[in-house]
Amino acid sequence: MSQLWQWFVGAIETGLEWSRAVTGSAGLSIILFTVLVRLVLLPLTISQMRSMQRMQALQPEVERIQKKYRDNPQKANEAIMKLWRENNVNPASGCLPLLVQFPILYALFLALRTFSSGAFLWIPDLRARDPLSILPVLAGVTTYFQMKTSMTTVQPQQRTMxxxxxxxxxxxxxxxxxxxxxxxxxxxxxxxxQQVVLNRQPAPAPAGPAPAGKGKKGHERGVS
Structure with missing residues (x-):
């Protein structure tokens, strides 16, 4: 495992050095590396975004179930889990792309220690902290807007996050x-x-709860 990790860090360092030699910029090499990582993760990220869209679309039904079984939390959880299964929703899927990036971030951190970095815009050395703290502020601001664009509605518990x-x-x-x-x-x-583009496309309609009765006639009796 250690050898595999060393190979992974070395591959990132080699890629950054090659990209820096081609572009003539350490900053551009990191940007290109980031875009490449996001393109590799694109199928996983789109799947996660679709799942989150379906989960948000199902929120009114989740609240209805919670209200219906307010005195029986176990029954409410079972009904909610069934609803999510019927709509291919995985509540944990939202964390997966972020978790995948953590090893990449750490490997990049290790690679930067030996990376032949140089000045980029106002930053004299990308291996050191931003002297003007502009990038940290941008990291916070873009994180806020990234989270905001991924939410069709903001629940009270999400405002804190x-x-x-x-x-x-x-x-x-x-x-x-x-x-x-x-x-x-x-x-x-x-x-x-990516989220703005995805938001312009209609999300798959939720299946919702199973209709009362059996077949079409049972459904019509349940609606009437």
Whole structure:
């Protein structure tokens, strides 16, 4: 496992050095690396976004179930899980693309230690912190808008995350090398554009709860 990890970090470092030699810019090499990572993760990310869209579309039905079984939480959970299964919704899927990026971020952090970095825009060295703290602020701002564009409605419990997550990312980006902050800002911008494009396409209609009765006649009796 250790050899595989060393190979992974070395591959990132080699790719960054090659890209820097071609573009003549350490910053552009990190941006290109970020875009490549996001393109590789694109199928997984689109699947996750579709799942989140379906989950948000089902929220009124979830609230109806919770109200109906307010005195029986176990029954409510069973009904909600059944509803999600019928609509191919996985509540944990939203974390997967982010979790996949954590090893990549750490590998990039290790690769930056030996990367032949140089000046990029106002940053003298991408291996050091941003001296003007512009990238950390951009990391927080783009994280906020990335989260906002992924939500069709903002639930009360999500408002806290809309403030907490960007604040945490701003602090982390300020504490770590500017190259990591550049990666995160580029990744967020990619996600925002991707989400805007996806939001313009109609999401699959939720199946909803099973109709009462059997067959078409049973459904008509349930509606009437």
């Amino acid at each position: 809309l403030v907490l997550m960007p604040a945490m990312l701003t602090f982390f980006a300020w504490s770590f090398p500017a190259g990591l902050a550049l990666y995160w800002v580029t990744s967020n911008l990619f996600s925002i554009v």
